[in-house]
């Protein structure tokens with residue numbers, strides 16, 4: 001076995017490639033999501049775990065595609081890891097398995113969310129930031145995602161789908177390591 005990467009032999013790489021088959025990206029993403037379960041609400045009416053269950057359930061109940069339900073469940077999964085950059089982080093995590101449109105949505109969703117939540121002092125800046133990117137073909141879908149599934153998903157009385165049902169959707173979208 002090598003101690004310096006440059007010394008790895010073809011046999012070493014063959015063994016590494018065999019082990020890659022055991023990677024489980026869907027399981028890893030769902031573990032990351034499950035780790036949100038115990039987080040505080042940080043002043044919101046529900047915590048980010050319940051928020052994402054609600055957003056994904058709303059998308060599923062509206063008949064959204066599996067990709068969009070997956071995006072709704074995982075769009076805030078990096079909230080703790082990268083609070084200032086959680087949209088691009090979620091886009092990167094799901095990039096191999098979702099369309100360019102859904103990647104764009106994940107990357108940019110907080111820009112439109114800022115428009116929805118802006119207080120008067122920030123409204124102009126939020127509108128300008130969104131206007132700068134909203135000519136993109138995925139902008140209308142992103143607005144729909146935020147208005148219909150993300151923004152309303154702070155309701156403590158909402159009854160979400162079982163997480164097992166949402167996890168099954170993620171497993172249909174997120175395939176094996178590649």
Ligand SMILES: [Fe+2]
Nearest residue numbers: 051075076150
């Ligand atoms: Fe959200």
